[in-house]
Amino acid sequence: MGIVLVTLLVSCGTGKDVKSTDENAICEKWELSTIDGIQVTGNQPIYIELTEDNKVMGFAGCNQLTGTYTIENETQIKFDKLALTRMACPEMEIELESKVLDLLNTCDNFIIEDGKLMLNAANKESLATFCIMSDDEIVNKYWKLVELEGETVQMDANQEREQYFILRSDGSISGFAGCNHFTGQYELSEGNRISIKENMAMSLMACPDLDIDESAFMQVFELTDNYTIEGDVLNLNVGKRAPLAVFEAVYF
Numbered sequence: 001m002g003i004v005l006v007t008l009l010v011s012c013g014t015g016k017d018v019k020s021t022d023e024n025a026i027c028e029k030w031e032l033s034t035i036d037g038i039q040v041t042g043n044q045p046i047y048i049e050l051t052e053d054n055k056v057m058g059f060a061g062c063n064q065l066t067g068t069y070t071i072e073n074e075t076q077i078k079f080d081k082l083a084l085t086r087m088a089c090p091e092m093e094i095e096l097e098s099k100v101l102d103l104l105n106t107c108d109n110f111i112i113e114d115g116k117l118m119l120n121a122a123n124k125e126s127l128a129t130f131c132i133m134s135d136d137e138i139v140n141k142y143w144k145l146v147e148l149e150g151e152t153v154q155m156d157a158n159q160e161r162e163q164y165f166i167l168r169s170d171g172s173i174s175g176f177a178g179c180n181h182f183t184g185q186y187e188l189s190e191g192n193r194i195s196i197k198e199n200m201a202m203s204l205m206a207c208p209d210l211d212i213d214e215s216a217f218m219q220v221f222e223l224t225d226n227y228t229i230e231g232d233v234l235n236l237n238v239g240k241r242a243p244l245a246v247f248e249a250v251y252f
Contacts, residue, residue, distance in 0.1 A: 025112050026071070027052050030130035031140070033116075033170040035099055037125075041166070041174040041183065042093070043252050045140045046100060047133050056082075056104075061097035062089035067104075075111065077119070079104040103128050134169040136188065138227065142166055143175075143234055147246035148216060158209045163217050164250070173200070173221075177214040179207035184221075192228065194236075196221040220245045 032046040033039065040046060048058035050069060056079060058065045067082035082104060089097075107119040107127055118126040134140065145153050145163040155162055156178075165175030167186055173196060174183045184200030200221065224236040224244055235243035 024052065026050050026077075026110065026117065028117075029058075029133040030117050031133040031169040032100070033129045033131050033168075033172075035096075035103060035128040039172065039183070040096070041168070041172070042096075043142050043166075045133065045168065046096070048104075048130070060084060060100045062093040063087050063097065065100075075109050077107065077110050079107070131170040138188070138194075138229055138234065139167045139169060141234075142250045142252070143247035144250045145217065145245060146248050147243070148220070149244065150242060156210050156212050158207075159212065164247075165221075177202070177217050178212040179210055179214055180205050182218070192226050194224060194227050196224065198222070217245075 027050050029049040030047055032048075042061070044059060046059055046061050048056055048065070050056055054068050054070060056065070056067045056069050063084040063086065065082065065084055067079055069077060069079045071077050082101065084097075084101075103119060106121050108122065109120050111118045111120065111126075115132050117130040119128050119130070120126050143165050147153060153163070159178060161176055163176055163178050165173055167173050167188075171185055171187065172183060173186045174181070176182075180203040182200050182202045185197040187195045187197075189195070200218070202218075220236055223238045225239070226237050228235045228237065228243075232249035234247040234249070236245050236247070237243050
């Protein structure tokens with residue numbers, strides 16, 4: 001299960017308005033949103049956490065990351081002594097991890113604005129954008145479809161992978177509908193309300209050998225307006241009716 005990069009402009013759903021001259025503002029847990037102008041999607045969030053004692057830790061796409069950082073002249077930053085664990089991962093994850101390491105070794109300045117951290121090199125445009133990582137229990141989990149319209153879901157024999165979706169800290173949603181991948185935007189509000197914006201982008205694969213109705217799965221996101229969650233079980237609902245779909249969290 002790899003990592004997918006798709007071109008999509010995104011903005012952080014929630015954040016803090018802070019000035020780039022406030023060095024302490026960088027001491028947050030930052031989730032990678034874009035790198036080289038391309039949105040990052042995958043099974044697990046890629047993030048860095050910067051501490052007040054100049055330590056950096058996080059997840060780079062395949063391996064856990066540790067190291068140190070220093071800040072000079074308010075916005076100049078340097079990462080040092082970066083080290084990774086030694087997990088074996090698919091090639092796509094390794095390629096993205098290499099980009100993340102290159103980013104941290106290349107960047108030399110940063111800007112923090114509206115809950116976003118932008119790492120830059122010299123006078124070039126932003127190399128990468130991070131959002132403050134959400135701690136909402138529905139966000140950054142791989143939600144596997146297990147029940148649709150009251151019926152248990154079984155994977156087709158030829159199906160690439162299970163139907164799933166992930167909500168990210170930057171307000172984006174991505175997933176797999178059975179044949180095609182999709183991306184879009186969402187908003188959460190009080191009372192377990194959820195709004196998934198219309199016109200989600202989908203790939204255009206044809207899967208004639210699959211006995212699966214993608215439209216029924218995608219309609220869940222069009223109709224749902226609230227959710228209930230208990231542990232690792234998530235229901236997407238409309239009004240107070242029976243759940244449109246039931247999902248289980250999967251951990252990697």
